[in-house]
Amino acid sequence: xxxxxxxxxPYWGQSLLRVLGGLVAxxxxxxxxxxxxxxxxxxxMQSRLGPMEAGPYGSMQLFAEVGKWxxxxxxxxxxADKRIFRMAPVVVLxxxxxxxxxxxxxxxxxxTDFETGVFYALAVSSISVLGILMAGWSSANKYSLLxxxxxxxxxxxxxxxxxxxxxxVVIQAETMNLQQIVVAQNAGSIFGSDIVGNPYVLTQFxxxxxxxxxVQAELTQAPFDMPIAESELVSGYMTEYSGFRFLIFxxxxxxxxxxxxxxxxxxxxxxxxxxxxxxxxxxxxSVDNWMNVAxxxxxxxxxxxxxxxxxxxxxxxxxxxxxxxQRFAWKVLIPISxxxxxxxxxxxxxx
Amino acid sequence: MVAQNIGFTIIAAMMIIGALRVVTTSNVVHAxxxxxxxxxxxxxxxxxxxxEFVAVTQVLVYIGAVMVLFLFGTMxxxxxxxxxxxLNNSYAKLGIPVAVVLFAAMALxxxxxxxxxxxxxxxxxxxxxxxxxxxxxxxLLPFWALSFVLLxxxxxxxxxxxxx
Numbered sequence: 461x462x463x464x465x466x467x468x469x470p471y472w473g474q475s476l477l478r479v480l481g482g483l484v485a486x487x488x489x490x491x492x493x494x495x496x497x498x499x500x501x502x503x504x505m506q507s508r509l510g511p512m513e514a515g516p517y518g519s520m521q522l523f524a525e526v527g528k529w530x531x532x533x534x535x536x537x538x539x540a541d542k543r544i545f546r547m548a549p550v551v552v553l554x555x556x557x558x559x560x561x562x563x564x565x566x567x568x569x570x571x572t573d574f575e576t577g578v579f580y581a582l583a584v585s586s587i588s589v590l591g592i593l594m595a596g597w598s599s600a601n602k603y604s605l606l607x608x609x610x611x612x613x614x615x616x617x618x619x620x621x622x623x624x625x626x627x628x629v630v631i632q633a634e635t636m637n638l639q640q641i642v643v644a645q646n647a648g649s650i651f652g653s654d655i656v657g658n659p660y661v662l663t664q665f666x667x668x669x670x671x672x673x674x675v676q677a678e679l680t681q682a683p684f685d686m687p688i689a690e691s692e693l694v695s696g697y698m699t700e701y702s703g704f705r706f707l708i709f710x711x712x713x714x715x716x717x718x719x720x721x722x723x724x725x726x727x728x729x730x731x732x733x734x735x736x737x738x739x740x741x742x743x744x745x746s747v748d749n750w751m752n753v754a755x756x757x758x759x760x761x762x763x764x765x766x767x768x769x770x771x772x773x774x775x776x777x778x779x780x781x782x783x784x785x786q787r788f789a790w791k792v793l794i795p796i797s798x799x800x801x802x803x804x805x806x807x808x809x810x811x
Numbered sequence: 812m813v814a815q816n817i818g819f820t821i822i823a824a825m826m827i828i829g830a831l832r833v834v835t836t837s838n839v840v841h842a843x844x845x846x847x848x849x850x851x852x853x854x855x856x857x858x859x860x861x862x863e864f865v866a867v868t869q870v871l872v873y874i875g876a877v878m879v880l881f882l883f884g885t886m887x888x889x890x891x892x893x894x895x896x897x898l899n900n901s902y903a904k905l906g907i908p909v910a911v912v913l914f915a916a917m918a919l920x921x922x923x924x925x926x927x928x929x930x931x932x933x934x935x936x937x938x939x940x941x942x943x944x945x946x947x948x949x950x951l952l953p954f955w956a957l958s959f960v961l962l963x964x965x966x967x968x969x970x971x972x973x974x975x
Contacts, residue, residue: 544844576863576939583867586875590847593882597840605886612883616876636939 478571485560485571489718489763490711495522496764497771498714505775529710532703539600540700548598549701549708551591556715558584563722564639566732566755567747577638578630581723582623585678588716589615592687595709596697607696610782611687614677617789618684622674624797628667628804629660629727638726643744646733657735661728666800668728670793675720676770677789679713683777684785717767725762732759815859822859826852834906843881850874864939 469477499521503510511518536542562577564570574580589612596608630636633644648658661668677684688696698709725731732755733747741747780788829848836842850873857866946954 541838541840544840574863576867579864579871579939580867583871583875586871586879589879590874590882593879593886594844597882597886609883609886612879616879619875 490715544598548595555588566752618677621793642731721766
């Protein structure tokens with residue numbers, strides 16, 4: 461059990477810690493991503509400074525923005541289906557919180573040790589589609605409905621390559637438990653050399669690329685941002701939302717980016733672990749307790765690297781056309797990931 | 812076991828209310844969303860039975876795919892906000908005896924086949940590995956048959972969608 465600093469924590473205390481940890485694991489990455497990438501990196505790429513007034517280098521800008529959104533008037537359209545209109549952002553954010561529950565942060569620092577972790581993550585990530593459809597429909601606005609339908613079509617199409625890309629990892633790790641996948645990568649070896657363990661980004665590179673493209677599309681970040689295409693649909697399913705309801709959508713978008721990056725780093729970059737051979741560990745039980753403190757920092761670092769990739773692509777490429785998007789998913793990504801599964805299975809049996 | 816019973820009761824009550832609202836609500840999108848509540852309740856009950864894999868499959872297939880397609884379809888075709896008076900047809904009352912007979916048949920089948928047998932209370936979890944060993948072992952032939960049904964459906968969809 462959780463015995464950090466050699467103190468036994470009772471079950472209720474652990475549960476409380478895990479709930480608080482879940483809040484931190486969702487909100488802290490969201491805030492950091494918005495400040496570092498959306499404010500500062502985007503400004504740098506566009507040759508401007510970005511926010512500079514609030515706090516040193518504009519680092520307090522985020523709090524100013526949140527304060528602004530919270531005091532704005534909460535507008536609901538007259539013809540809207542009020543109850544569903546209010547529920548929709550909550551459903552989207554709920555999917556993010558459910559998603560973070562399976563991400564492991566250390567040998568004992570987990571929220572739930574779920575047997576079918578990866579499968580669960582893929583399942584609950586699809587709940588956000590429901591929230592988006594609810595938002596699009598209940599706004600009583602043609603642009604909102606169009607945005608909602610585009611989002612649903614896109615998310616359904618890109619969920620498939622995502623699931624298929626993960627199967628390669630599951631075949632190699634022989635488990636769907638994310639904690640075990642981390643151990644399998646860090647205790648593993650490539651051709652007998654265990655200097656870097658066996659992070660699956662090396663052996664499952666095709667799966668990694670397909671997964672990251674699918675994540676880009678699931679997050680509706682450019683070049684896959686047709687659901688909120690501002691030049692065609694005003695703001696898609698978010699058009700009618702203002703004040704704190706928009707804030708919830710906004711937090712949901714970047715928190716989900718962070719959580720998906722954490723899951724990708726767990727699946728492909730070795731998660732919270734360092735290669736076990738560095739410290740002479742062999743199995744899960746021999747890992748030292750200080751990894752419970754270092755683990756979250758390692759996951760956070762890897763997450764920032766992956767979110768950097770996502771944001772770099774977001775700020776660099778123009779939007780796809782709707783038919784290009786669907787063709788890319790069904791005719792390129794899915795065949796590639798199916799071939800990847802076949803190759804992985806054959807090599808798994810051969811070695 | 813008491814905690815599980817309380818959990819079961821709350822979830823079952825939610826599912827029954829949701830199921831009643833599915834058939835009584837006068838808006839087709841609301842009906843679909845109440846159905847989501849019922850299906851999520853079913854997933855929660857599977858968790859209580861320590862059947863993780865089935866629960867997650869329920870969420871992935873029914874909430875993530877089937878319900879999204881339902882909503883997608885209704886929103887593309889008829890999706891007025893507010894009440895829709897033509898939603899309940901005149902045969903609605905016929906459904907009640909059918910539902911009662913179906914419930915009786917399922918209750919009978921369950922009590923006949925399991926009787927007073929109980930699940931082991933030590934919470935022995937059936938792992939995903941055991942399920943896959945069963946599917947690709949003794950149940951391989953039914954699994955293949957199911958795949959052919961799905962293949963037929965996919966080919967049918969292509970035939971319907973192709974214009975030339």
